[in-house]
Amino acid sequence: MPAPVIAAQNLVKSYPVKNSKEFVAVDGISFEVAPGESFGLLGPNGAGKSTTMRMIGAVSTRTSGDLDVLGLDPNRYGPEIRSQLGVVPQENNLDMELKVRENLLVYGRYFGLPRARVARRADELLEFAQLADKAGAKVDDLSGGMKRRLTIARALINDPRILLLDEPTTGLDPQARHILWDRLFRLKEQGTTLLLTTHYMDEAEQLCDRLVVVDQGRIMAEGSPADLIRRYSSREVLEVRFGSTQNAEVAGRIQGYGERVDVLPDRILVYSDSGENELERMTAAGLHPITSLVRRPSLEDVFLRLTGRNLIE
Amino acid sequence: MSNQTEGISDGKRAETLAAAVKAAARTRRYGSWYVAEHRFRVMRSYAQTVLFTAVGSPFVYLYAMGVGLAGLVDGNLGDDAVTGVSYLAFLAPALLASSAIAVATEEFTYPIMLGFRWNPTFFGMNASSIQPGQIINGLVISVAARMLVTCTIFYVFMLVFSAVPGRFGFVAAPVALLTGLAFGVLVMAYTATLKDDTGQLVMVERFVVLPMTLFSGTFFPLDVLPPYLQWIGWISPLWHGTELSRVFAYGLPEPIWLSLVHVLYLAALLAIGWIWARRLATRRLNK
Numbered sequence: 001m002p003a004p005v006i007a008a009q010n011l012v013k014s015y016p017v018k019n020s021k022e023f024v025a026v027d028g029i030s031f032e033v034a035p036g037e038s039f040g041l042l043g044p045n046g047a048g049k050s051t052t053m054r055m056i057g058a059v060s061t062r063t064s065g066d067l068d069v070l071g072l073d074p075n076r077y078g079p080e081i082r083s084q085l086g087v088v089p090q091e092n093n094l095d096m097e098l099k100v101r102e103n104l105l106v107y108g109r110y111f112g113l114p115r116a117r118v119a120r121r122a123d124e125l126l127e128f129a130q131l132a133d134k135a136g137a138k139v140d141d142l143s144g145g146m147k148r149r150l151t152i153a154r155a156l157i158n159d160p161r162i163l164l165l166d167e168p169t170t171g172l173d174p175q176a177r178h179i180l181w182d183r184l185f186r187l188k189e190q191g192t193t194l195l196l197t198t199h200y201m202d203e204a205e206q207l208c209d210r211l212v213v214v215d216q217g218r219i220m221a222e223g224s225p226a227d228l229i230r231r232y233s234s235r236e237v238l239e240v241r242f243g244s245t246q247n248a249e250v251a252g253r254i255q256g257y258g259e260r261v262d263v264l265p266d267r268i269l270v271y272s273d274s275g276e277n278e279l280e281r282m283t284a285a286g287l288h289p290i291t292s293l294v295r296r297p298s299l300e301d302v303f304l305r306l307t308g309r310n311l312i313e
Numbered sequence: 314m315s316n317q318t319e320g321i322s323d324g325k326r327a328e329t330l331a332a333a334v335k336a337a338a339r340t341r342r343y344g345s346w347y348v349a350e351h352r353f354r355v356m357r358s359y360a361q362t363v364l365f366t367a368v369g370s371p372f373v374y375l376y377a378m379g380v381g382l383a384g385l386v387d388g389n390l391g392d393d394a395v396t397g398v399s400y401l402a403f404l405a406p407a408l409l410a411s412s413a414i415a416v417a418t419e420e421f422t423y424p425i426m427l428g429f430r431w432n433p434t435f436f437g438m439n440a441s442s443i444q445p446g447q448i449i450n451g452l453v454i455s456v457a458a459r460m461l462v463t464c465t466i467f468y469v470f471m472l473v474f475s476a477v478p479g480r481f482g483f484v485a486a487p488v489a490l491l492t493g494l495a496f497g498v499l500v501m502a503y504t505a506t507l508k509d510d511t512g513q514l515v516m517v518e519r520f521v522v523l524p525m526t527l528f529s530g531t532f533f534p535l536d537v538l539p540p541y542l543q544w545i546g547w548i549s550p551l552w553h554g555t556e557l558s559r560v561f562a563y564g565l566p567e568p569i570w571l572s573l574v575h576v577l578y579l580a581a582l583l584a585i586g587w588i589w590a591r592r593l594a595t596r597r598l599n600k
Contacts, residue, residue, distance in 0.1 A: 003325050003326075015600075054600065057440060059439055059440060059598065059599050059600075060599060060600050061599060070329045070333065071325065071326035071329045071330060072326075072329070072330060072333060077330075077333065077334075077337075078444065079337040079340055079341055079344075079442040079443075079444060080330070080333035080334055080336070080337040080442075081333065082337070082440065082441055082442045083333055083336035083337040083340065083441075083442045084329075084332075084333055084336065085440075087440040087441075089436065089437070089440065091433060091436075093432070093433045093434055093436050093437035094434075094437070095351075095355065095432065095434045095437070096432045097355045097358055097432075098354060098355060098358070102354060105354075106347075106350065106351040106354060107437070107441065109347045109350055109351070110340060110344070110347050110348075110438060110441035110442060110443050111336065111339075111340060111441060111442055112336070112337075112338070112339025112340045112343065112347075112442070154437075158336075158441075
C-alpha cells in the first residue's frame with residue numbers, strides 16, 4: 001500500500017466546559033486514507049465528524065494523539081497543509097458581497113497564485129461546476145445546489161491533493177444532490193482524494209470506497225459499504241408497520257423471526273435471508289401489518305445494529 | 314511498519330514537505346495583503362458611498378460648524394478667542410480626527426460581525442493557507458487605506474476653507490489616521506468577542522463614540538469642562554489625536570512631553586488592540 005495521505009492515530013479532541021467535566025468530541029479515533037481513495041466518516045449529528053475534519057484541515061489543534069496529513073503535522077505546518085487541501089465546509093461561507101466569479105478570484109490569491117493563473121483556473125472551474133453563465137451573478141441569487149457547487153469550485157482553485165467535504169449535500173433537493181454527486185464522481189475518477197462526512201447512507205454508498213462509522217467520537221466499524229452491510233446486516237430486510245400503538249405488542253410475538261428483530265417507534269425491522277418468507281410466517285401466525293416492504297439492507301441498518309439508534313433522529 | 318516502507322515514506326515525505334513549503338511560502342509572506350485585496354474588492358461594491366461620505370461630510374461639517382457656528386463664536390469672543398486662533402482653525406483638526414473615527418466605527422463593527430458570524434468569510438479564508446493574524450492585518454491595511462483617502466479629502470477641504478494656518482498642517486492627516494486606527498482596532502477586538510449582535514454595536518456608537526466626540530475637546534477645549542469630566546478626554550484617543558493635530562495645524566501651545574504622550578498613547582492603543590484582535594481571531598477560528 002502506498003504511504004497514506006492522512007493517518008490518524010488515537011486522535012482526541014476535547015473542549016473545556018464551565019463547571020463540568022470536559023466535553024470529548026473526538027475520543028481516540030484511528031484511521032488511514034490512501035492516495036486517490038474516497039473515504040467517508042458516517043455518523044449522526046454530533047458524532048465528532050466535523051471536529052475530525054477541522055483537525056485534518058489544520059484549523060483545530062488536537063488534544064492528544066497523532067495526526068499526519070500528507071506526511072506533515074498540522075500543529076506545525078498549518079499553512080503548508082492547507083495549501084494542499086480543498087475545503088467544502090458544512091456552513092456556506094462564500095462572500096455574499098462579491099459576485100460568483102470574484103469569489104474564486106479572491107480565494108485563488110490566498111494560495112499566492114498569480115492573478116492571470118487564478119483567472120484562467122476560475123473560468124475552467126465555473127465550467128466544471130456548470131456555473132459559467134452565472135459568473136457575474138450575485139451569490140445570493142444562486143440556488144442551494146449552485147452555492148454548494150461554487151464552494152466546491154472554490155475548493156479546487158489551488159488544485160488540491162485532498163478534497164475535504166463536510167456534509168456536502170445536506171439541505172439539497174434530490175436533483176441537486178445527484179448533480180453534485182456526479183461532479184464529485186468525476187473528481188474521484190481524476191484521482192483526487194476525497195474525504196467526506198455524511199449522515200446519509202445513500203451518499204456514503206454512492207461516493208465512498210471505504211468508510212468508518214462514527215458515534216459519540218468513536219469508530220464503531222470500518223470497511224467498504226458493501227463489506228459493512230455484509231458484516232452487520234442480513235441479505236434482506238423486512239419492514240412492517242402495525243401502527244404506533246401496536247408495534248411494541250406485536251414485537252413480543254415475533255421475537256425469533258429471521259436473524260434479528262429491531263423495534264423502532266414507527267416500524268419493526270426483521271433481518272433475514274428472505275423477507276418474503278418472514279412475511280408469510282407472520283401472516284400465517286395471524287399478524288397482518290398495515291404496510292410491509294422487503295428491501296435490501298443499507299448502511300442505516302449497519303448503524304442501527306452498531307449503536308441501537310437511528311442515524312437521523 | 315517495516316524499515317523499507319519507512320524509507321520510502323521518508324523520501325516521499327521530504328518531497329511533499331518541500332512542495333507544500335513552497336506552495337505556502339508566498340502566503341506566509343504576503344497573506345495579509347491578499348486579505349486586503351479581498352477587502353478592497355468588497356469595498357468597491359460600496360465605493361460610491363465611501364466617496365460620497367468622504368467628500369460630503371467635510372463640506373457639510375466645515376460649512377455648518379466652521380462657518381456658521383464660528384461666526385457666532387468669533388463674533389462674540391473675537392478672532393483668537395479659542396486657544397489663540399479662530400474657531401474654524403480650532404475646530405477643523407478635531408473634525409478631521411472625528412472623520413477617521415467615523416470610518417473606524419463603520420469598518421470595524423458590522424464587517425467584523427459579518428466575517429465571524431453572519432457571512433463567515435473569515436472561516437473560509439482560514440481554511441486556505443491564510444492564518445488568523447493575517448486576516449486581522451488585512452482588515453487593518455484595507456481600513457487604513459480607506460481612512461487615508463477620507464482624511465486626505467478632508468484635509469483638502471480644510472485648505473479650501475482656509476482652516477490651516479500652520480506650515481505643517483498636512484501632518485494632521487496622518488495623525489488622524491493614527492487616531493482612527495488606534496480606536497478602530499480596539500472596537501474590532503471588542504466586536505470579535507461578540508457571539509452575536511444583540512444591540513452591543515449600537516451601544517458602542519451611542520455610549521462610546523458619541524460621548525467621546527462630545528467630550529474630547531472637539532468643539533471646546535477640554536479645560537472648559539468641570540475637572541470631574543476631564544478624565545474622559547485623557548483616556549480618549551480622539552482627544553490625544555485632536556490635540557496633536559492642533560499642534561501641527563496651528564501650533565497649539567503645549568509642552569513637548571505632552572505631544573509625545575499623545576503619540577505614545579495612540580501607538581500603545583494601536584498595538585494593544587491589534588495584538589488583542591489577532592489573539593481573539595486565532596481563538597475563534599482555530600477551535
